[in-house]
Amino acid sequence: MSRPKRYKNLIDRTQIPKDVQKIVHQLLDHNFDAKLVGGCVRDLLLDISPKDFDIVTSAKPDQVAALFRSARLIGRRFRIVHVQTSIGVVEISTYRRFSKAASIAPHRRKDREALNKYGNIRDDYRLRDFTINALYYDLKNDEVLDFTNGMQDIKTRTLRTIGNPQKRFEEDCHRVLRAIRFQSKLPIKLEPQLANAIKKSKPLLQNLERSRLRDDLRKLLLSGHGRESFKNLAIHQIRSLLFPYSSDQDPLTIAALENTDRRVQCDEPVRLEFLLAAMYWKRFSEFKTTNKVVPHSLEENRLITRQVLANTSNVFKITNVMIEFVNGTWFLQSRLEESPPKKIMDTLARKRFRAAYDLLALRVECEEVEQNVVDWWTNMQNLEPTEQQLLIATLEPKKRKRRRRKKKQNPVPRSSNETIRLTIGTN
Numbered sequence: 001m002s003r004p005k006r007y008k009n010l011i012d013r014t015q016i017p018k019d020v021q022k023i024v025h026q027l028l029d030h031n032f033d034a035k036l037v038g039g040c041v042r043d044l045l046l047d048i049s050p051k052d053f054d055i056v057t058s059a060k061p062d063q064v065a066a067l068f069r070s071a072r073l074i075g076r077r078f079r080i081v082h083v084q085t086s087i088g089v090v091e092i093s094t095y096r097r098f099s100k101a102a103s104i105a106p107h108r109r110k111d112r113e114a115l116n117k118y119g120n121i122r123d124d125y126r127l128r129d130f131t132i133n134a135l136y137y138d139l140k141n142d143e144v145l146d147f148t149n150g151m152q153d154i155k156t157r158t159l160r161t162i163g164n165p166q167k168r169f170e171e172d173c174h175r176v177l178r179a180i181r182f183q184s185k186l187p188i189k190l191e192p193q194l195a196n197a198i199k200k201s202k203p204l205l206q207n208l209e210r211s212r213l214r215d216d217l218r219k220l221l222l223s224g225h226g227r228e229s230f231k232n233l234a235i236h237q238i239r240s241l242l243f244p245y246s247s248d249q250d251p252l253t254i255a256a257l258e259n260t261d262r263r264v265q266c267d268e269p270v271r272l273e274f275l276l277a278a279m280y281w282k283r284f285s286e287f288k289t290t291n292k293v294v295p296h297s298l299e300e301n302r303l304i305t306r307q308v309l310a311n312t313s314n315v316f317k318i319t320n321v322m323i324e325f326v327n328g329t330w331f332l333q334s335r336l337e338e339s340p341p342k343k344i345m346d347t348l349a350r351k352r353f354r355a356a357y358d359l360l361a362l363r364v365e366c367e368e369v370e371q372n373v374v375d376w377w378t379n380m381q382n383l384e385p386t387e388q389q390l391l392i393a394t395l396e397p398k399k400r401k402r403r404r405r406k407k408k409q410n411p412v413p414r415s416s417n418e419t420i421r422l423t424i425g426t427n
Contacts, residue, residue, distance in 0.1 A: 004136075004145040004146055004147045005145075005146045005149075005151065006143045006144070006145060006146075007143065007144040007146065007151060008141075008142055008143050008144075009142055010045060010144050011041075011044050011045070011137060011142070011144065012044070013139070013142070015044055015049070015050075016036070016040075016044075016053070016139070017053070017085070017086075017087045019085035019086055019087055019090070020036070020053045020055070020085070020087070020090055021139060023055060023068070023083060023085075023090055023092070024036070024055060024139045024140075025139075026067055026068070027055070027057050027059060027064070027067070027092075028140060030059075030067060032057050032058050032059040032063070033057060033058040033095075033121070034055055034056070034057040034058075034059075034139075035055070035056055035057075035121070035136040035137055035138055035139070035145070036053060036054070036055060036056075036136070036137040036139065037054055037055070037056045037134075037135070037136050037137070038054045038128075038133050039052065039054065039133060040052060040053045040054060040137075041135045041136065041137045041144065042132045042133055042135060042154070042186075044137075045135070045144070045151075045154050046154065046186065046187065048186075052088075052089075052090075052091070053087075053090050053091075054090075054091045054092075054093070055090060055091070055092045055093075056092075056093050056094070056095060056121075056124060056136070057092060057093075057094060057095070058094070058095055058120070059094065060094055060118065061073055061079040061080065061081050061094060064081040064092050064094075065081050068081075068083045070083055070084040070085070071083050072084075078093070078096065079094075080092065080093045080094075081093075094118050095118060095119050095120050095121055095123060095124040096117060096118060096119055096123065096124055096127055097117050097118070097119030097120075097123030097124070097126075097127070098117070098123070098126065098127060121136065121145070121147075122147070125147040125148060125162070126162065128162060129161060129162065129168060129172075129175050129178060130150075130159055130160060130161055130162065130178075130179070130182070131148040131149060131150035131153045131160045131161075131162055132150045132153050132154055132159065132160075132188075133150075134146075134147060134148045134150055134162060135150045135151070135154075148162050157186075157187055157188045157189060158188060158189060158190075158191050159179060159182055159183060159186075159188045159189070159190050159191060159194060160191040160194060161175075161179075161191075161194055161197075165191075165193055165194045165197035165198075166197045166200060166201065169197055169198075169201040169204060170201075170204065173201060173204035173205055173207060173208060174208065174212065174213075174216055176198055176201050176204065176205060176238075177213075177216045177217075177220060178216075179194060179198060180198070180220065180229060180232050180233060180236060180238070181219060181220050181223070181225075181229060183232055184220070184225045184228040184229040184231075184232050185223060185224070185225040185228075185229075195236075198236050198238075199236060199237065202237065202238060202241065205238065205241055205242070206241075208316075210315070210316050210317040211316075211317045213242075213315070213316040213317075214272070214316040214317050214318075217242065217272060217316060218272050220233075221257070221260070221272065221275060222260065222264065222270045222271075222272060223264065224261050224264035224265055225261065226257045226260050226261050226264075226275070227254065227257040227258050227261055230248060230253070230257055231248060233248075234248040241315070242315055242316070243279060243312060243315075244311040244312055244315065245280070245283055245311065245312075246279050246280070250279070250282060251365075251366040252278050252279075252281055252282065252362060252363060252366050252368070253275075253278055253279045255278070255362045255365050255366055256274065256275055256278030256279070256359075256362055257275065259358075259362060260274070260275060271325065271355075272322070273318075273322040273325040273326055274325070274329070274355055274358070274359070276309065276312070276318070276322070276326055277325070277326045277329045277330060277355070277359055278359060278362060280308050280309065280312070280326075281330065281333075281359070281363075283308050284304065284305070284308045284330055287304055287307065287308055288304065295331065298327060298328065298331055301327055301330060301331040302323070302324075302327045305323060305326055305327040305330060306323060309323065309326065325352060325355065328350065328351060328352030328355070328356070329352050329355045329356045329359055330356075331352075331356075332347060332350060332352060332353060332356035333356060333359065333360065333363075335347045336356060336357065336360050336373065336377060337360075337369060337373060339373075339376065339377075339395065341392050341395045344380070344388075344392050344395075345388070345392070348380070348381070348388075357374075357377055357381075360373070360374050360377070361374050379391075
């Protein structure tokens with residue numbers, strides 16, 4: 001479709017922050033084309049409040065940066081501009097067109113401009129993945145521009161790729177996870193051809209870059225729809241590929257995902273590594289039982305943690321910081337359950353105490369631990385230091401059973417001949 005369909009008066013401009021409108025008008029005032037694009041337009045049409053606003057323009061990145069004091073140029077393959085505003089970062093990109101040079105690693109190119117093939121709006125929409133993400137909003141004329149019949153898919157609540165879905169996934173296999181993310185967070189259904197292409201594209205996921213895949217998983221599971229996303233990963237038979245030895249039926253995993261979704265809704269911090277700690281807690285416990293290992297220090301515990309997470313770390317990048325988070329969370333579980341008086345204050349001061357406490361609370365929900373255990377630690381946190389000491393004093397240290405010493409028996413002297421025979425017998 002070369003000429004777009006135009007739809008007027010579909011978007012309530014009051015839902016667009018003033019800072020975003022100012023940026024658009026600033027670009028227009030300097031004779032550049034500028035439009036809202038992507039998820040923000042899609043969400044406004046679906047009556048969802050957008051979290052982010054993206055702008056696309058005919059201005060080059062350097063030209064955009066020159067117009068805004070708070071602008072920052074980022075990116076290596078495709079340079080974009082981030083402008084800091086009162087609502088957060090607004091992303092501004094230049095119209096692009098397809099270029100074979102874009103598939104070449106940036107460090108092999110001396111000329112960065114070769115990787116930024118700029119075009120116009122008719123070039124730009126072809127590079128977008130889904131029809132509902134390829135809608136442009138012209139703020140000046142109050143029009144939605146539709147090159148791909150995306151408005152029809154908005155009406156029918158359908159997720160559809162621009163072009164053949166299998167081919168689009170082969171171009172960039174990260175689109176598989178984007179499709180599942182949109183399916184999980186939006187009130188839409190997958191177009192049948194797209195759903196079939198996801199199942200056929202499973203082998204492509206093995207070629208994903210580990211660092212970028214980790215970022216994709218954060219978006220997928222930490223966006224407030226983690227439980228639904230994890231369920232859809234299982235439906236599309238991708239979960240076991242991304243999270244080996246995990247289970248979508250494990251009560252602790254489900255509880256952690258639901259708790260994470262609640263925290264996102266309340267604007268509380270969330271971490272992928274906490275989900276890993278919940279997801280692989282059972283495997284960690286089974287490893288210790290099977291191998292009859294009782295780690296007495298963080299260092300000993302870390303060796304087990306690395307072994308438990310080894311297969312998952314081969315799929316996506318788990319940094320040392322993430323491993324230390326999981327390790328500290330797991331190590332403190334036994335302390336929280338046993339509450340040894342001499343180690344209580346040390347436990348409270350540990351860097352991962354809060355994460356360990358949160359995991360303990362979820363284990364209580366799953367009936368792994370008694371409710372009174374987490375209640376005791378909840379109360380302990382709310383007390384003043386002097387009151388904490390008084391509470392600790394009420395605990396009776398567990399008495400160790402004294403081992404009876406065996407009486408030493410007088411050695412029976414052996415004859416010299418017998419000694420010689422034994423020595424020979426051992427050679």
